[in-house]
Structures are given as C-alpha cells and as structure tokens.
Amino acid sequence: MLQRCAVAWAVAVVALVAVPASALTVQFDYSYDTLGFFGTAENPTPARSTLEFAARSFTPFTDTLSAIQPGGGNSWTARFIDPSTNTFNNVPNLAVPQDTLIVYAIARDLAGAALGQASPGNYVFSGSPTANFSNAVTNRGQGDQSLDFAPWGGVIAVDVRNSAGIARNWNFDLGVEPPLNDYDFYTVVTHELAHLFGFGVSNAFSTDIADNAFVGTNAVALYGGAVPLAGGQHWASGVTSPPFLPGTQPKPSLGPSLTLGERKLFTPLDYAALADIGWQVPPELLGLPADFNGDSTVDGADFLIWQRGYGGFGVTPGDANGDLFVDDIDGWIISNYLGSQGMLPEAIVTARAASAAVPEPAAAALALVGLLVFAAQHRRQSIMNDVTINSCSHANPK
Numbered sequence: 253m254l255q256r257c258a259v260a261w262a263v264a265v266v267a268l269v270a271v272p273a274s275a276l277t278v279q280f281d282y283s284y285d286t287l288g289f290f291g292t293a294e295n296p297t298p299a300r301s302t303l304e305f306a307a308r309s310f311t312p313f314t315d316t317l318s319a320i321q322p323g324g325g326n327s328w329t330a331r332f333i334d335p336s337t338n339t340f341n342n343v344p345n346l347a348v349p350q351d352t353l354i355v356y357a358i359a360r361d362l363a364g365a366a367l368g369q370a371s372p373g374n375y376v377f378s379g380s381p382t383a384n385f386s387n388a389v390t391n392r393g394q395g396d397q398s399l400d401f402a403p404w405g406g407v408i409a410v411d412v413r414n415s416a417g418i419a420r421n422w423n424f425d426l427g428v429e430p431p432l433n434d435y436d437f438y439t440v441v442t443h444e445l446a447h448l449f450g451f452g453v454s455n456a457f458s459t460d461i462a463d464n465a466f467v468g469t470n471a472v473a474l475y476g477g478a479v480p481l482a483g484g485q486h487w488a489s490g491v492t493s494p495p496f497l498p499g500t501q502p503k504p505s506l507g508p509s510l511t512l513g514e515r516k517l518f519t520p521l522d523y524a525a526l527a528d529i530g531w532q533v534p535p536e537l538l539g540l541p542a543d544f545n546g547d548s549t550v551d552g553a554d555f556l557i558w559q560r561g562y563g564g565f566g567v568t569p570g571d572a573n574g575d576l577f578v579d580d581i582d583g584w585i586i587s588n589y590l591g592s593q594g595m596l597p598e599a600i601v602t603a604r605a606a607s608a609a610v611p612e613p614a615a616a617a618l619a620l621v622g623l624l625v626f627a628a629q630h631r632r633q634s635i636m637n638d639v640t641i642n643s644c645s646h647a648n649p650k
C-alpha cells in the first residue's frame with residue numbers, strides 16, 4: 253500500500269486501517285523531485301508506477317515498527333543525502349506512522365556510471381528525547397541494532413544522464429524483458445531499495461560478514477554455506493540463488509553489476525539476507541517462488557491456483573509474496589518464474605558442499621582490510637553509504 257506525499261498524513265491514517273496489520277507501508281515522498289521525473293499523483297510517470305510496484309517487494313514484511321511522533325522534548329531532524337551535491341536535506345520533526353518507512357525519491361545526474369543510489373536516512377536529535385522516542389528514531393523499537401535493522405526511511409536516487417551526458421534509456425515496462433539498449437528500471441530500484449532496507453550498509457549486515465562472505469543463518473541455510481560477497485556490500489558476481497536447480501539459478505538482485513537489457517528479480521537469496529538482518533520475511537519469499545502446490549515445479553497447475561484464488565484474502569492459495577492478498581503482483585511473480593524447478597532443501601546443502609569455493613588467502617586478507625575500514629566509517633558516520641549498482645563502489649558523504 254503506497255501513498256503520495258502531498259496528502260501523506262491523511263492518506264496514511266486511512267491506509268493503516270485498510271491494510272492488514274502485518275504489512276509494511278513504504279510511503280514515497282516526491283517533494284524533492286525537482287525534475288518532475290516521477291510526475292504527480294494525478295499524472296504519474298511510468299517511473300513512479302514502477303518504483304511503487306518495486307516497493308511491494310518489501311511491504312509483505314511483518315515487522316512491527318514503532319511510530320515516530322515528535323512533540324515536546326521529543327524533537328529530531330530527519331536527514332538524507334542528495335548524492336548529486338553530497339549535501340544533506342533536513343526535515344525537522346518528521347512524523348513517521350507505525351509500520352511505515354518514508355522514502356524520498358529523487359532523480360539526478362549521478363556521478364560516473366551510477367544508475368542509482370540509495371541509503372537509509374540519518375538523524376539528529378535536539379531537546380531531550382525519551383528512551384522510547386530515541387529507540388523509535390534510531391531503530392524503530394527493534395532492539396539491538398547489530399542484530400535487527402529498521403530505519404525511519406531514507407532516500408533513493410535514480411540517474412537521468414549517463415556518463416556522456418546523454419539521457420538514460422530506461423525500460424519502465426514491467427510486462428516485457430528490457431530492450432538490449434535499455435537499463436531495467438525495476439531491477440535498479442528494487443536493488444537500491446534493498447540497500448535502504450539495510451543490505452550491505454547496516455551494522456546488522458556487517459555482523460553477518462566473515463572472511464568476505466555472508467554468514468547469516470537464513471542465507472547459509474538456503475545457499476548451503478557462507479555466501480561470497482564483493483566488497484562487503486553485494487553478492488559476489490558468480491553467486492546465484494537456490495532453491496532453483498543448479499544451472500537454472502537466477503542471478504540475485506544484490507549482485508555487483510547490471511548489464512543493458514538485463515532484468516533481475518528479487519530472489520530467495522536476497523530475501524534470506526534481509527531476514528538475517530532482522531526483517532520478518534514471509535516464508536513464501538524464501539522458497540521456490542509461486543510453487544503453490546509444493547511440487548518443486550512452477551507450472552500451469554500453480555498458475556491455475558493463482559487464477560482461482562485471485563481476489564482472495566487471508567490463507568487463500570495463490571499468494572506468492574505472503575502479503576495475504578492474492579492479486580496482480582502474485583500473477584506477475586508466477587509469470588516470471590513459470591517453468592522453474594526447485595530442489596529439496598537437503599539437496600541444496602549437498603550440492604553446495606560439493607562445490608563450495610574457498611577464497612584465496614591473499615584475497616581474503618585484502619577483503620578483510622576493506623571491511624575494517626568500512627566498519628570504522630560506519631561507527632563514525634552512522635548509516636550513510638551511497639551505493640551504486642553498476643560499479644560496486646560506495647562513497648562517503650561529507
């Protein structure tokens with residue numbers, strides 16, 4: 253359930269009644285979209301529609317996020333970086349409803365080859381906040397930040413011009429594979445939103461890194477071992493996602509690069525990492541997608557189950573993303589995965605154990621140095637990293 257910024261408060265109140273208590277809301281704010289890239293609520297551009305569709309990759313999460321309600325001594329300023337100027341935008345006493353993240357969406361001419369950047373928001377307190385208010389701002393009342401990450405929201409920026417100064421060819425269409433000379437907007441913004449949700453940039457993520465591999469429980473169980481990382485912020489380039497059969501496994505969304513004409517979906521491995529940094533991910537998102545009858549094959553039988561369940565709510569078969577609605581996005585998911593085959597959980601472990609790669613000592617040591625630098629910057633600067641999808645680099649804002 254997504255809202256437009258202009259009537260954010262009024263709509264949010266209504267929406268919280270309308271959506272199941274278990275789901276999250278990503279509330280986009282376009283008031284800093286000075287180029288009009290995302291249009292208006294009345295006249296949305298394809299960019300806005302696709303961005304809001306992409307956010308539904310995350311709204312099925314069932315976390316209970318504390319509301320941020322400023323007042324009295326509970327005063328704060330939400331801050332987010334504008335990557336085109338490397339300066340902060342400040343929003344004094346931003347109110348954030350329960351179970352909601354506020355995401356500022358902007359379009360800029362990003363530096364170099366970057367297609368998109370995103371980061372969780374920063375914050376500054378003023379006055380003398382109560383412990384509850386402070387906990388709501390810093391981690392939405394989720395407890396230990398090294399185990400469970402939850403921001404007030406943050407910023408996502410998409411690129412409008414390539415490094416030669418020419419307008420980017422974006423593919424906004426969700427229904428077709430991107431043309432060979434276009435970058436896929438859905439792929440980029442889904443990847444970036446995952447960074448905003450803490451992938452690669454949170455203390456909870458850093459806690460799960462060992463020897464330049466991700467060792468979170470859910471990811472290890474799915475992958476069959478530690479999952480190699482590139483630069484501590486992305487999966488290594490050769491990583492593919494179980495539980496699909498070996499040889500047919502898709503590249504995960506959080507890989508380090510994207511090529512023209514390529515679409516990457518948000519795979520079970522990506523979801524497993526988000527579960528490991530504290531998000532309450534429905535089990536439907538951690539297994540073979542849209543395998544409603546549990547026969548490890550996504551086929552016409554599953555499609556029929558979705559069709560028959562369409563419009564249903566609750567424990568209706570056909571709910572591919574576990575958000576309790578059987579709707580359009582479930583149909584989109586099954587359409588993307590038709591023909592896929594999965595392996596049984598025991599087979600995943602066996603297959604991966606047989607082909608487990610051991611990092612070379614020199615490379616592992618080098619990676620560890622990078623990791624330590626990253627961790628130190630983290631403590632000093634909180635959670636402010638810009639992440640680019642196609643160069644695997646990140647810059648520290650000033």
Ligand SMILES: [Zn+2]
Pocket residue numbers: 443447485486639640641
């Ligand atoms: Zn990235």
